Amino acid sequence: xxxxxxxxxxxxxxxxxxxxxxxxxxxxxxxxxxxxxxxxxxxxxxxxxxxxxxxxxxxxxxxxxxxxxxxxxxxxxxxxxxxxxxxxxxxxxxxxxxxxxxxxxxxxxxxxxxxxxxxxxxxxxxxxxxxxxxxxxxxxxxxxxxxxxxxxxxxxxxxxxxxxxxxxxxxxxxxxxxxxxxxxxxxxxxxxxxxxxxxxxxxxxxxxxxxxxxxxxxxxxxxxxxxxxxxxxxxxxxxxxxxxxxxxxxxxxxxxxxxxxxxxxxxxxxxxxxxxxxxxxxxxxxxxxxxxxxxxxxxxxxxxxxxxxxxxxxxxxxxxxxxxxxxxxxx
Numbered sequence: 001x002x003x004x005x006x007x008x009x010x011x012x013x014x015x016x017x018x019x020x021x022x023x024x025x026x027x028x029x030x031x032x033x034x035x036x037x038x039x040x041x042x043x044x045x046x047x048x049x050x051x052x053x054x055x056x057x058x059x060x061x062x063x064x065x066x067x068x069x070x071x072x073x074x075x076x077x078x079x080x081x082x083x084x085x086x087x088x089x090x091x092x093x094x095x096x097x098x099x100x101x102x103x104x105x106x107x108x109x110x111x112x113x114x115x116x117x118x119x120x121x122x123x124x125x126x127x128x129x130x131x132x133x134x135x136x137x138x139x140x141x142x143x144x145x146x147x148x149x150x151x152x153x154x155x156x157x158x159x160x161x162x163x164x165x166x167x168x169x170x171x172x173x174x175x176x177x178x179x180x181x182x183x184x185x186x187x188x189x190x191x192x193x194x195x196x197x198x199x200x201x202x203x204x205x206x207x208x209x210x211x212x213x214x215x216x217x218x219x220x221x222x223x224x225x226x227x228x229x230x231x232x233x234x235x236x237x238x239x240x241x242x243x244x245x246x247x248x249x250x251x252x253x254x255x256x257x258x259x260x261x262x263x264x265x266x267x268x269x270x271x272x273x274x275x276x277x278x279x280x281x282x283x284x285x286x287x288x289x290x291x292x293x294x295x296x297x298x299x300x301x302x303x304x305x306x307x308x309x310x311x312x313x314x315x316x317x318x319x320x321x322x323x324x325x326x327x328x329x330x331x
Contacts, residue, residue, distance in 0.1 A: 012261040016276040020283060027287045034290050044167075045159065047282035048174035049074075049236065051275065052229040053253045054260075055181040056108075056222030058274045061257060062185075063218045064198040064266025065122035069111060070226040071249035072133035075242065077104045077230030079137050082146030082240040085155070093152050100231040101224050107133055108223015112216040122219075130250070137242045146240040159236045170232055175275075177225065182271040194218060198266025248299070255303075256281045 028035040053070050060067045077100035084096045107129070114125045158169040185191035197204045197214050204211055234240050260277025262269030285298055 013270065013273045013276055016260065016273065016280060020276065020280050023280070023283055023287065027291065031290050034287060039286060039290070043279075043282050043286045044171050045236065046285055047278050048168075048170045049229045049232055049249075050253055050256055050282065051174040051278045052177050052232065053222075053226050053249070054256050054274050054278050055177055055271070056218075056225035057250075057253050057257050058260075058262050058269055058271070059181070059185070059194055059218045060122070060222045061262045061264065062198045062266060062269050063194050063214060064201060065115065065215070065218065066126065066254070066264070067108070067111060067219065067222045068123065068126040068250050068254075069107070069129040069133055070222060070229075070253060071246035072130050072137065073104050073107045073223050073226040073246075074230040074233060074249055075137045075240075075246035076107065076133050076140070077101070077227035078233045078240045078245055079141045079146065079242055081231045082151065082234050083141065085152055085234075086146055086150035089150070089152075093155050096152075096155075097228070097231050100227040102227070104227020104230065105220045105224035108219045108221070108226070109216060111223065112219030115219070116212050116215050137245075141242045143242055145242065146234070148238045151234050151238050151240075155231075155235045156238050158232075170235060173228075173232070177228070178271055178275055185271065190214070190217070195267055198263075198268075200267070251299075251303070252281065259308075 024035070033039065053074065057067060057070060080103055081096040081100040084091065084099060085093075111122070111126055111129055114120060114129070115122045118125075158173075160168055162169045162172060164172060185194065193204075193209045193214050194217075196207060196209055197211060201211070204214075230246070233245060256278040257269070257274055258264065258277070259280060260269070260275070261273035262277075284301060288294075288298055288301075
């Protein structure tokens with residue numbers, strides 16, 4: 001039993017969980033109204049969009065890539081779904097949802113094709129498509145907002161309640177996506193190939209892994225989940241504005257993923273760690289306004305988290321390399 005707890009405490013997820021508890025205690029001590037049912041509900045609604053997109057970003061990072069375009073994909077999928085709701089109100093809501101997911105998957109696949117076809121770094125490709133897809137948002141919408149009266153009431157209610165203890169459907173959907181991602185990565189051959197590709201891209205083809213297929217898959221999944229997050233954005237906020245929807249979203253997602261223990265160098269990361277990373281950032285985003293801190297500090301915090309996570313990742317990686325070298329020299 002003691003060995004079990006010792007191993008548990010050495011997992012990065014345990015450190016993130018303890019940080020969440022510590023923040024809750026400290027903020028609750030400074031401002032008691034932080035520890036309330038209403039705050040819990042606000043926090044719960046702050047994380048679903050990030051969590052859904054983080055599952056896709058996690059798979060991309062594990063495969064040793066990065067997708068900076070997810071904020072623009074979210075915006076494009078959201079605005080197109082919103083326009084469908086506005087211009088064809090007779091269509092079922094599920095049509096708009098499926099269109100948003102399909103559009104996201106198509107844009108993600110486009111990213112993957114550029115990375116594979118031209119053998120370009122994904123950070124460069126997606127930095128370009130971030131602007132390209134954002135341009136699509138303005139072209140398609142004519143820079144016009146989809147106003148609240150055009151968003152179906154049934155879609156908005158998904159962010160308010162459900163028959164399951166009154167927990168909003170938005171929260172339930174996000175955690176279902178996380179659970180399905182866990183099953184895919186940990187219990188399927190293709191999921192394990194994503195880790196193998198990220199761990200050693202050079203050796204991956206020698207182990208029978210179709211690098212092109214896996215690369216296209218992770219970018220498509222990332223885009224599809226960003227598309228789902230896009231239509232959930234319309235549910236959460238009740239409108240879609242092409243000028244602000246999804247702006248800076250990619251950095252929040254990347255911050256949550258890397259603080260959750262996913263390595264920028266690929267091959268390392270867990271769904272549980274990512275969920276905890278999202279929860280940590282969601283809690284901080286709620287705590288800052290309660291403490292009277294400007295919302296601009298949220299961006300500072302997210303940036304600091306990314307830098308700190310990169311430094312930790314580099315330190316852990318260097319120690320691992322030294323340990324392997326020492327083991328070989330003594331063998």
